[in-house]
Amino acid sequence: MTEVKPHRQFQKYPYFEEETSEAVVNARMGPDVTPRLRQVMTAVVKHLHAAVKEIEPTHEEWLAAIKFLTETGHMCTQWRQEFILLSDTLGVSMLVDSINHRRPSGATENTILGPFYVADAPRYEHGANICLDGKGEPAIVRGRVLDTEGHPIAGATIDVWQTNEDGFYDVQQKGVQPDFNLRGVFTSDAEGRYWFRSSKPRYYPIPDDGPVGKMLAALGRHPNRAAHLHFIVTVPGYDPVITHIFTPDCPYLSEDAVFGVKESLIADFRKVEDPAAVAQSGFGRPFWQVDWDFALARAAAGKPAGSVTA
Amino acid sequence: MTEVKPHRQFQKYPYFEEETSEAVVNARMGPDVTPRLRQVMTAVVKHLHAAVKEIEPTHEEWLAAIKFLTETGHMCTQWRQEFILLSDTLGVSMLVDSINHRRPSGATENTILGPFYVADAPRYEHGANICLDGKGEPAIVRGRVLDTEGHPIAGATIDVWQTNEDGFYDVQQKGVQPDFNLRGVFTSDAEGRYWFRSSKPRYYPIPDDGPVGKMLAALGRHPNRAAHLHFIVTVPGYDPVITHIFTPDCPYLSEDAVFGVKESLIADFRKVEDPAAVAQSGFGRPFWQVDWDFALARAAAGKPAGSVTA
Structure with a gap:
């Protein structure tokens, strides 16, 4: 009879035990x-x-x-990323974004990019109306790009995009909305100023016909994102800002399905009904006005500006 | 100008913050x-x-x-469950199994069922040889089914399955191996005894041509399972046992890819070369012999025996 010598490697945790499972x-x-x-x-x-x-x-x-x-x-295809939706709806995307964009006090906070950004939107002069379908309540968006000490930054690129009155981005309704509807790129002037005309954004649901939608339903949660405009603001020497500004009166403001709302990003949308202002606006009717300044932190030394989307 | 009243629900955590992200x-x-x-x-x-x-x-x-x-x-199809492989290789499957099968001291421990169990394997008389392809080193497996006080349990069903010498289960090699090769169902006798003839099991790799295989490679881990026989032992009134017994000389014993090895499940395989025993075995050559008793815990009161596989 041959003696069998057990071949056991001398590890500290050779065999599974419930108590030490992680170490095993x-x-x-x-x-x-x-x-x-x-x-x-x-x-x-x-x-x-x-x-x-x-x-x-x-x-x-x-x-x-x-x-x-x-x-x-x-559920994931070339056009649908259900695991990103899962990450979004469990607050993981916002957490990763927050961890990677801790900024000095006073700088505009980041929020998630979202899946509807399109590079190469049209460049416009200040005052252009990016609402090409004429839908929704008109709005003027204006403000300045500043550094964290309040000095104006000239020549900053301001890339904006938003949904239309029906709650869809242009890329979700190819052939229904005009191409590049509610998208535009502006450049801050010598005093850091920008302004454009648009429409007041609407809340909209994230795609909820898959497993994530079922999960939200089981958790008693709705799929709606609070109404917002997206912005990417970039200028050499400063940290790019990828952010939203939110309307203060959206019913989903405090329950955004992807947790994108930060308190510092809720803007003040004022209704303007003064006849002289209405005449000057070119809208021909009362409109919303929001004043919003971006504050950019200086880029950390040795950190390349890099792509804003990766 | 209309005053806009922010609509904010009075939640404790309305907006995302890194510090309170979980609570939000x-x-x-x-x-x-x-x-x-x-x-x-x-x-x-x-x-x-x-x-x-x-x-x-x-x-x-x-x-x-x-x-x-x-x-x-x-990677998941009707025939391949890559998320179960992920669960297995991260020790989660074993942990869930352990949590659900905490047993009184002295009872045979569980380990994972695995994907190769087949219901309705042939019923055999004691001593039958379940190795239908004649490959590998012959083995006799014998022992008793007992309760935790050491009393024999008659009429227990012992369902066994294992890989052949090439490291595959019959269902992985349809048309190559005989149907039901290395599978069989036995019933313990009046003294709780069972015995059958088979071959010594071989180690084998879990499917490693997908993302989990790539993960294992990046972690410096191999995909091999330590050599084992699978058993399900059931009898009314007792907790079903779903387990393996392991050969003590397998090179992967202390590094089973799915953490299935528990120290209490390593058996003693002895080589028998005595001419009289060889003649009696019917193998016509030296063989391995393993003596293995199963100890079953009484079913908890009010807990149905239920399906062993779910």
């Missing part, structure tokens, strides 16, 4: 794993196991989670 | 969410945000995570 899994990483991947996976396993230990899922609940993730993956 | 998201759940879903989602969001705050992913890293989850979803 993390001890398995090889010696050549990059330091960052090691750090990330160690944290992923730690928090994943902590969640499982707190939840104590039944086999059926675990299988429901597998099914949910699978359906979320199957 | 969880405060959004509606009043009619089921208590269990509320508990689960509260924990999911808590641990997810804690992970993000510890990792501080860049935008690119966040996007890489979205891409990984999307590719994992796209």
Whole structure:
């Protein structure tokens, strides 16, 4: 009879135990794993196991989670990113954005880019009306681009986009809305000023016909984003700002489906009915006016301006 | 000019802030969410945000995570469940199994079912050889089914399945292996005994041509499962046991890719070369012998025996 010598590697955690499960899994990483991947996976396993230990899922609940993730993956196409929607609706996208855009006090805060940004929108002179379909309540948006000490910044690029009165971006309604409806690029003048005409934005739902929509329904949540204008403001030497400004009277202001609202980004939209102002506006009827200044922080030394979208 | 009254719901956490991000998201759940879903989602969001705050992913890293989850979803088909592989390789499947099968001391421990179980395998008399392809080193597996006090349990069903010498289950090689190769169902006798003939199991890789395989490679991990026989042992009045027994000399014993090995499940496989025993075995050559007793805990009062696979 041959003696069998068990071949056991001398690891600290060779076999699975519930108590040490996190350590068992993390001890398995090889010696050549990059330091960052090691750090990330160690944290992923730690928090994943902590969640499982707190939840104590039944086999059926675990299988429901597998099914949910699978359906979320199957919903993803070239045109639909359901995992980003999941990240958005669980507040993860905003958290990642916040972590990567901690700014000195006084600088305009970031919020999420969203999926509807289009590069190469038309460049306009100040005062142009970007609302090409004539729908909705007219609005004048005006203000300045400043540094954090309040000095004007000339030559800053202000890229704006928003939904129309029906709650859709132009790219969601190709052939229905005019191309580049409610999009435009402006440049701040010598005093840092910009202004343009548009319409008051409307709230709109994120796509809710997939697993994320079902999740929101089960959680008693609606899919609506609070009404906003998107802005990207860039100028060499300063941190790019990717942000929104929100209307203060939107019914979804305090319950934006993707948590995009920061208190500092709620603007003051005033209704202007003065006949002289109405005549001067070119709208021919009362309109909304919002004054909004952007405050840009100086770019950190050695940090390239880089792409604003990645 | 009309005064605009901001419509803000009086929530404790209306707007996103990095510091309170978890509370902001969880405060959004509606009043009619089921208590269990509320508990689960509260924990999911808590641990997810804690992970993000510890990792501080860049935008690119966040996007890489979205891409990984999307590719994992796209790999899932009717025949391939990549999210279960992910759960397995991160130790989550074993953790869920452990949580749901905490047993009194002395009872045989559970381990994962795996994807290769087939119901309705052939029923055999004791001593039958379930190795239908004649490959591999022959083995005799024998032992008893007992309760946790060591009393024999008669009439227990012992369902066994394993890979062949090439490291594949019959269902992975339809038309190559005989149907039901290395599968069989036995019934313990009046003294609780069972025995059958088979071959010594081989280690084998989990499918590693998808995102999970790439993850394992990046983590310096191999895809191999330690060599094992699968068992399901059931008898009315006792907790069903879904488990493996492992060979002690497998090179992957202490690094099973799905963490299925528990120390208590490593068996003693002895090589038998005695001519009389060889003659009696019917193998005509030296063989392996493993003695393995199962100890079953009494079913908890009021808990139905239920399906062993769900």
